[in-house]
Amino acid sequence: MSNLLPRNATKLEKNIEQLGEKISLIRVPFVDLHSIDRCPVLHLPWLAWEHRVEYWQPDWNEQDKRNAIRESESFNAGRGTQSSISSLIGTVVDHYQLKAWYEFNPPQKPFTFVVIVSPQYLLSIEQLLQVHTAIDATKSARDNYSISAKVKTTCDFYLTGSVTSGTKIHLESL
Structure with a gap:
């Protein structure tokens, strides 16, 4: 105990003090959390958020994530320009x-x-959605856009039909 509490401290206050001492023993690499090269992989999404990385895919490999964070400063300086849109679509x-x-x-x-x-390249629906996300992340608010692409998709298609046959009989009363 640190002897900072008075003698008449409650049990709750003593427990809180002990908890604080345990927490202070945990090694937290605060300096590393802000370094692009030394940040633990699990913390890269938070570092990306800090650097305003607008387009992020969780399934990227570690090097691509670090590169996206590294390039964010120059990207944010040119946000809304044709080159920034091209770099994200790429x-x-x-x-x-x-x-x-x-x-x-x-x-x-x-x-x-x-x-x-x-036209010789087919996009999947997922790729088309990623292109939309990339453009929306960097275009200026006044810009409107369209995408001209061939898109492939798969689906289940069922064709059903029925056939009836018979004879039509008309009965008349005499």
Whole structure:
């Protein structure tokens, strides 16, 4: 005991003091928690939150997570620009083109853009959702966008039918 409590301290106060002493013995690497290279893997999502990493996938490997945190400072400085949108889309899809409103002939509505995924590549529904998430994480609030891509999906398709046959008889009374 630290002898900080008076002699007439209650049992609750003494227990709290003992608990505080036990907690102070736990080694917490506070300095490491804020270092991108030394932060424990389990704490990387919190470090990413601290660095404003907007697009994060829990299934990334450790190196990709650390790289995302490392690149967040320059990314946040250019947030909303075409290059920041491209860098995030590039984490999901390889063969795409980002076309701004002024690149169309005639120009489209201002502050719109289209993400055109190469037609020879099929995206899964999950990839399409990741592209949407990546764009929403970095585009400016005024921007509107669309995605032009071929999407593959699987589903169960059931076809049923029925056949009836018979003879139609009309009865008339005389």
